[in-house]
Amino acid sequence: MAWEPKVASPRARLALTAAIYFSALVLAPLVAALAVLVARQGSAEATREVFFNIAKWARFVAYGATGVVLMVLAAGPLLRARLWLLGKGEVRWDRPWERAKVFFLYGLGQGRLPNDLYAGLMHLLIFWGWTYLFIGTLMLAFHDDIKEFLKGNVYLGYSLALDIAGLAATVGVLMALYRRYVWKHPKMRLGSLWDDGMLLALMLAILLSGFLVEGMRVGVTELRGETIDVGDGLVTDPDWAPWSPVGFLIGKAALAAGASQTLMLNIHKAFWWLHLPLALGWVAWVGYGKLSHILLGAANIFFRRLSPTGAALAGAALVPIEDFEKAERFGAGRLVDFTWKQLMDVDVCVRCGRCEAHCPAYNTGKELTPMGFLQDMKAYMGQVGPKMWAARWRGQSWDEERAVAGDVVSFNTIWDCLTCGACEQQCPFFIEHIQKLIDMRRYLVMEEARMPETAQATLMQLEQRGHPWRGTQLTRTSWIEELAAQGLQVPIFDGSQEYLYWVGCTGALVERNVQVTKAMARLLLQAGVSFGVLGAEEVCSGDPARRLGNEYLFQLQAQQNIETFKAKGVRKIVANCPHCFNVMKNEYPQLGGRFQVVHHTQLLAQLISEGRLRVQDMGELWGVMVTYHDPCYLARHNDVLAAPRQVIAATGAQLVEMGRHRKHTFCCGAGGGHMWVEESGGRRVNHVRTEEAASTPARLIAVACPFCLQMFEEGVGSVPTAAQKGMSVLDVAEMLERSVVRPEVRRQA
């Protein structure tokens, strides 16, 4: 079950990323150039006979087989694409230049792989090794059939580069075999299928047979000790041999073992004829199974959802249901309710396990595993998809055998998701997990009214009262009245102010969070920021309704707020809830509400840098060790990483990071509407996270989200390691207030 995934340090990830680009762009040409420079004059004639020791007609066999292989290869993706087209239409080819950039960085550049150092390095070695060997083979064909150019120093450099590539690939394959069969890495939880092992064995066989062929050739030609003619008038030179270092060693070893020339020629011929079908077989395989990720994974990255509002993840802005009156089905309950891209997503998953390793639901013992539900859908699609396609081809209707939402993908799986985005952040192929799960929630809620009791109570509460806090003793204006009673007037927004300060339901209606709201208001007043609040006119931003699958309610609430904003002339919004911030920044534009939205940490950081909030020297948090918990919707979904840290730094507190931080943060447990939905089992997510915070030397936990605040407040009381340390939790705004606002003013207010 759950184990703590180690997140590689940013420095290590950077190093591996650099290595990827370095090897791709610099290393290989460098090696070739060096070879050319260093190679001695005497090697000007160096080259090799391409079909040495092989019948001349083999050329035609090779080309013929290649043609067949390419056809077999192409059939694979075409057959799969047929299944994706069972889904609904969706445009995924807008903004082609941006897509090309993404494709270059994350497809060719494999920008997501360094998150797992071992696997990343392993993949890097195999990928570039294999790529160079493939290019090398093409060059050889060009050289042999179109124009001879692999001669002299060029040939020697080429030979060296390919040997290095082959060696790299061999190391990579051995690393993979070790990881899969010796180490038995937890990410391989789903077990090895027949093709996992077959594939690695095949690749190893291709590499070793290739080296053996090279070794025998070098052994019987270049290494024979003197310049000799090996037929076709080619005179080889022993000095060329070290430029094929692996072949050189193998040839030397064979000679040392006393192998006869005939034996070596026979071995050469036998393995040449083994190497050819193995290599071609591998190429054909690229169209199928997990190897197809070479094509489909790359295509999937190209077709990723691009955010029009600059959100980092697809799941930050869910796709709206455009027309409820015309919608055939709300959300996705069956295969045909998903879009072609969603079905393609399902198909390209190669069970790498990165999503699962970072999923807070899975790692606390819930049913949900992002990789698992994709694989379940994939298996189901493979099983019924062809039948459905055939029926559609014949113009017949076909009832799917099972519902996807609630059957193929279990009820708990769908409801366990915290929409934290860890899976989407990790996935090397940019698979969009969250939208699928929310589409299934939409189906369950709006079509079948099936949801956990607590989710139902929350949605009823949101519908009837416009906020999720059942039983609150406060109103949206209580905190304003309390501050007024203490002599602080909080302005009501009337269109003349620069910022609308969006307090949010939690900031107004929950005692603990009201303290953050008050701190924020005092800071804004102190800095002389032109701002106002809506007071009783706020309605829930719609985030909980949307994440709980009631898209209809979301749109009602969002539209109501957008209308209020427009009527009042709102242009800039500052929110201290990352969920409100995200929904207003990335999702309101879908409904015509375009406002400039910032998170309170961003505004505070700006006020500090502008000198409008001055921190007292040696304030009360000076030198205090604090650990900062990145909220998912701030860090991962919206790339806000620096601002909260700047605010913390300004207080003079000393920041110590948890293992999982910044974009690799671990959800507090309250995302995706789960602030109000009971967990389905396992450990409580907030306890796991509080334990992680308690394992740092810090005694103070800084947060920047009202839900995280509540989750940690509960956690520090319930988790023994945190309780023993007497840990406390503060919002960064509260921290800043303690360092900026004079204590007597604070006590008075």
Place this chain on the structure above:
Amino acid sequence: MALHIVCCVKQVPDPETPPSQFRVDEAQKKVIPAPGIAPVPSQYDPIGVEAALRVRDALGDVKISVISMGPEAFRDAIKHCLAMGADEGYLIDDPALYEADHWVTAQVLAQAIKEKLSPFHLIIAGRQAVDWDMGVVGPTIAEILGLPCITIVKSVQVVDGKVRGERVLLDGFETVEAPLPAVVTVSNELGEPRYPQLRQIMMAARKQVTVWKAADLGLDVAQLKNRVNLEALYIPQVKVETEFIEGDTADEKVEKLLQRLREAKLI
């Protein structure tokens, strides 16, 4: 023949209104609606509709009508019940009846059901409305119509022309059967009312709610007299007085405490 169930529902001021927002006009003897806090369907009434829907789930051929008496705002409660799956909605909206007590309410509802909704087989009401908490309208309708009544049940079944209800008692449950037509009042032990499916919400939005005046029901408002007379309406003052019992030893403190409790006639 189809079974016809009539559910009585009411819209009430939100019982979750924060106490600081709850105000009454003592002179007018009226509750002042809290600003910005919308009224909600009385908690037990959608449970009554849930009970009716469960009967329909079991039997299939069941028509469910929802009836309410009050101002236009009560339409929201009816719409909610229609979204849950009820078939038809009726509202008796007559300003002359806005001040009605339980007796007049029961009379009007009974008349409407008898005159306009016959034939009916089962009337379901919540055990009580959560504003005044009197819990008498349901049984009074039964009395007026001369029907058997099973109160405060946690399940409703219709079997062989009879209604069977499981009554919630302090020390257990009691199963009571009555011939149809009958009145049943339901309690929260029955379970959560179902969450409306979006299609039904959209259909409910399009459904017409039939509105009647007292005269439409053949009632003369002048003849309808409240039997309950509201003497005074005020928010009770809660006063807490704390007295510390002083003493040198624990025994002495206990002695003094007992003495004070006896004086206060608490023991």
